[in-house]
Amino acid sequence: MRFRRISGLLLLMAGVLAVSTAPAGAHDPETPEGQAAARAFMADYEPADRRAAITGTAAGVPCVNGKADIYPCKNVDLVSVLPLSSIGGGNGNDIWGWTDPTNQKEYAIVGRTNGTAFVDISTPTSPKYLGNLPSNGGSSTWRDMKVYKDHAFIVADMINGHGMQVFDLTRLRTVTSAQTFTADKLYTGFGPAHNIAINEETGYAYAIGSNTCSGGPHMVDIRTPKNPVNAGCVSQDGYTHDNQCVVYRGPDTRYTGREICFNSNEDTLTIVDVTTKSNPVQLSRTGYSGAQYSHQGWLTENQRYFLMDDELDEQRSSTDKKTKTYIWDLNSLTAPRHTGTYSSPVDSIDHNMYVKGDYVYQANYRAGLRILDIKNVASASLTEAGYFDIYPSADGAQFNGAWSTYPYFPSGNVVVNGIEQGLVVVKPNLGGVVDPPTGGKFENTNNVNIPDAGAAVTSDIAVTGVSGNAPATLQVAVDIKHTWRGDLVIDLVAPDGTAYRLKNSSGNDSADNVITTYTVNASTEVANGTWKLKVQDVARYDTGYIDAWSVQF
Incomplete structure (x- = not known):
């Protein structure tokens, strides 16, 4: 609707x-x-944090035993924090990044209610605030920015005359002290706009949720950055909340080489061919079960799958506040399929997400930065690889904490913009780091969805520091949430690939969940290596997930 x-x-x-x-x-x-x-x-409004900056000798805090300074974490280290008071004030919103092609210096472009801050993070433990580009016409909660050809393009909502600010980022090269900037150009083809997307390959910007084009993408030719030109409208499906536009190289060969936009349109995924700007063609408009407010999403790098967040499903549910990620199979652009939904271990509302390689980096408000491994996305299975919670006081389906993140710096550093917290610089370590075991117990607490009557899924535990072979009484504790547990077949897979059957399908066991401990004679197996819990649902109609499991040596 x-x-x-x-x-x-x-x-x-x-x-x-x-x-x-x-x-x-x-x-x-x-x-x-x-x-x-x-x-x-x-x-849910809270004022900006008054904590001191974490920089210099106080910065560079590793994640140890689940904490980095005051922040809960897993496989993500704290690099530095610049509170909002030190980067121009206000409250935080969106964020993007720029890497200077001449010297590889890295910069964070930090949206705030009263303007846009530019921060040199090339020495990430000592970030340097370079100055502020004030908002054009007043304060706005919604501010968004993207980068093309060394220029930032900035929009804001709820300000009738804001337009699109164009800022030449190369000006930052000579800045030695914080200053107030002015825009190099102001595009006035629209006033307020909620978001902006840019296809860097074609040189077109898409202002989204503006007061033009029925709220759909307002297309702008920015191939000459300081001379933006109106290129047309995508208005067939009304308001677009966010989108990603690419030159298509995915599996649907009918559209190879076309410029395709993937729009989160309030209650649908709407796919549009915008190759001919004067005549955009809507390829599909698809709703999904559980839709409350289709917010934003991102393609996997092979363009086969689209991951989407829905911003209101958690808050509106009376029973399930876990963050949901909706998985779409785009084998056909005219008939995309919602194939599964990942449920996070924590209660929180999801916001912006971006894919880089085998991981999706999500800014999930009170749950902070959450990093999901998407290597098994084909089976609609995602697992949590790491996190950094910038709102340590509480989780919950409320609007505080991490607004957005930018994971594309060559250094591997990731920046997060917090509504109350400001700029947080972190460094993920996603190479399979395992927390030190206690009493020989190794565990995995990342959720893994089990597809209904689908392929088997696995959850891994990397065992290190155990001498010799596994014991004859290896304890394997499993916590699997699944309706009608008789559908499940469960195996323990040793590092050499040997499978030990823990549970066969019984077909008629209608009880829910498998929460128990199995004893396995694994005395012929070397202890160190990757152990897997393998689970398959062999019948239809019931679903669930691996909640947690452990092996005790």
């Missing part, structure tokens, strides 16, 4: 924002869903 723009409400909401410093979330403020989300966001 789509809703018309309500101009009176726009004025009312603008007035509310003008008299309150409370931020609203990244939602369409012009539909009932967006209005409800904005009110919820207002209710």
Whole structure:
């Protein structure tokens, strides 16, 4: 369902924002869903943290035993923190990055309610604030930016005359002290816009949720960055909340070489061919079970799968507040399929996510940065590889903490922008690091979804530091949440590939869950190496996931 723009409400909401410093979330403020989300966001407002910066000799804190400084973590180290008070004030929102091609220096472009901060993070433990580009026309909770040809393109919502600011990032090369910047160009083809996407391969920007094009993508030719030109509208499906546009090289060969946009359109995934800007063609518009507010998503690098977050499904559920990631198979662009949904171990609302290699980097509000391994996405199975929780006081389906993240720096450093916390620089270590075992117990607490009547899935435990072979009484504790457990076949797979059957399918066992400890004679197996719990659902109609499991040596 789509809703018309309500101009009176726009004025009312603008007035509310003008008299309150409370931020609203990244939602369409012009539909009932967006209005409800904005009110919820207002209710969760907290002022910016007053903690001191973590830089210099206090910076570079490794994640040890689940903590880096005050922050819960797993396989992600703390590098530095610059609170909002030290980068221009306000509250935080979106973030992007730029790597200078001349010297490989790295910069964070940090959105805030009152402007855009530029921070040199080339020495990541001592980030340097270079200055602020003020918002054009007032404060806005929604600010978004992307980069093309060494220029930043910045939009903001709820400010009628904001337009698109163009800023030449090469100006940062000579900055020696913090200053107030001015834009190099202001594009005025629209006023407010909620988001912006850029296809760097074609040189087109897509302003999303503006006051033009029925809220759909407003296309701008930015091949000459300081001379942006209106290129047309995508308005067939109304309001677009966020999107990704690419030159298509995925499995649907009918569209190879075409420019395709993947739009999160409030309650659908809407795919549009925008190769001919004067005549965009909608290829499909597909809803999904559980839809509440289709927020944002990103393609896997082979363009076969699309991972999407829904910003309101957790908060609106009375029973399940776990963060959900919706998995789409795009084998056909005209008939995409929702093949599964990953459920996080923690309660939180999801926000922006980006794929890099085999991982998706998610900014999930109160749960912070969550990094998921997507190597088994073909079987609709994701696992949590690491996290860094910038909101350590509590999890929950509320609008505080991590707004967005940028994982594409060559250094491997990742930046997170917190609504209250400001700029957080971290360094993931995703090479299979295992927490030191206690009493010879190794465990994996990452959820792994078990597809209904699908292929077997595995959950890995890397065992190190154990001398000799495994014992004849190896203890294998499993915690599998699954309705009708009689559908399940469970194996323990040793490092050499030998499988030990723990449970056969009984077919008629209608009870839920497998929570038990098995004893395995594994005395012929070398202890050190990767042990796997292999689980398969061999019948239809019931679903579940591996919640946790362990091996005790």
